[in-house]
Amino acid sequence: MKNEWFQKKIKELSSLQGYQKPEKQSEALKLDSNENFVINKQFQRDLIDGAKKISDVREYPLGRIEKLIEALSKNLKVSPSMIGVGNGSDQILDLLLVNFCSKKTRILTSDPTFGFFEERCKLYSIPTIKIPFSKDMTLDLENFLSKSKNADLLYLDSPNNPTGFQFPKKDLEKLIKNFDGPVIIDEAYVEFGDYSVLNMVKSQSNLIVVRTFSKEFGLAGLRLGYFVANKAIADVFTRIIQYPYPLNTIAIEAGILALQKSKIMSDAATLIKKERKRIIENLRKTNAFEVFDSKANFVLFDAKGAERRIYTALVEQGISIRKLGKIGKHQGCLRVTVGTKEMNSKFLLAIRDLLQ
Numbered sequence: 001m002k003n004e005w006f007q008k009k010i011k012e013l014s015s016l017q018g019y020q021k022p023e024k025q026s027e028a029l030k031l032d033s034n035e036n037f038v039i040n041k042q043f044q045r046d047l048i049d050g051a052k053k054i055s056d057v058r059e060y061p062l063g064r065i066e067k068l069i070e071a072l073s074k075n076l077k078v079s080p081s082m083i084g085v086g087n088g089s090d091q092i093l094d095l096l097l098v099n100f101c102s103k104k105t106r107i108l109t110s111d112p113t114f115g116f117f118e119e120r121c122k123l124y125s126i127p128t129i130k131i132p133f134s135k136d137m138t139l140d141l142e143n144f145l146s147k148s149k150n151a152d153l154l155y156l157d158s159p160n161n162p163t164g165f166q167f168p169k170k171d172l173e174k175l176i177k178n179f180d181g182p183v184i185i186d187e188a189y190v191e192f193g194d195y196s197v198l199n200m201v202k203s204q205s206n207l208i209v210v211r212t213f214s215k216e217f218g219l220a221g222l223r224l225g226y227f228v229a230n231k232a233i234a235d236v237f238t239r240i241i242q243y244p245y246p247l248n249t250i251a252i253e254a255g256i257l258a259l260q261k262s263k264i265m266s267d268a269a270t271l272i273k274k275e276r277k278r279i280i281e282n283l284r285k286t287n288a289f290e291v292f293d294s295k296a297n298f299v300l301f302d303a304k305g306a307e308r309r310i311y312t313a314l315v316e317q318g319i320s321i322r323k324l325g326k327i328g329k330h331q332g333c334l335r336v337t338v339g340t341k342e343m344n345s346k347f348l349l350a351i352r353d354l355l356q
């Protein structure tokens, strides 16, 4: 039966869990996906209108990806030959895995790590070596250094989703320099963190720094991601792996326009960091949760057995956060995205009422 192998493959794939998306709740205050609502709706309307004006979607976007890369190059101050783009950074991670890794590539990462990346490794049967977070949701550098000898590739999201942890800069630099193999540092949340390792790309030929427009720019729906790496990696990616027209015209043009507005982004990031501090302090004041520090646009907390009740009660009030459950030694973790001041106040007020 020639079809048998195919049926077997379908069965094998359907047994995988797949990426767990949050439940869509209409009209809910959306604090479940680490999007950026501080960037206001008018800003994205203007971008799309601007993109529409200069686009003709009857044509393939010939030469426009190059323009986006040029704009990124100016913004990041790295050569365009070191940049690649993708349909969201998800797609970049996926393409790196599928083209560079096999069932024999052992990937060193943290536990937990970015869920999509982990699920993709499972999909391609790529083995992972996972270093767990400690009780206070930090990572141990020495543990990573010792396990790195057994690994072929290192993947870390810095800051980490879902914990919000970021290694001290010196530690991450040491890890990258010591790792004998490719290193992917996923900087999806870097604008909310303490530092970036982007500049290391110039001296570290094994380093790939992946970034996105979804968080800093508040453009998750456009699906725009990019990476910066050594020229040989960027060249093979753009010329051989990712072609001819992976991004749509509107996303490309809106991305180019967004890069001209970086002041709006940095103001939004400053506000988010301030609001993050307010959320952490207020959640801690309740004495009902263990609340972890965060360098990202979300806050993780252990609801100490009350996670179901908190989650459901918030949903009933039209507030959607993320229920994560067990992370390391913590049984009942919840993650809330830092939204606008008003959104955060509604969330904190609802929590206060719930605990009364």
Ligand SMILES: Cc1ncc(COP(=O)(O)O)c(C=O)c1O
Pocket (backbone or CB within 6 Å): 033, 034, 087, 088, 089, 090, 091, 114, 157, 160, 161, 186, 188, 189, 211, 212, 213, 214, 220, 223, 224, 225
């Ligand atoms: C660590 C990390 N990397 C990448 C992504 C995906 O970004 P994109 O929207 O560019 O696919 C996310 C999204 O939540 C993330 O948490």
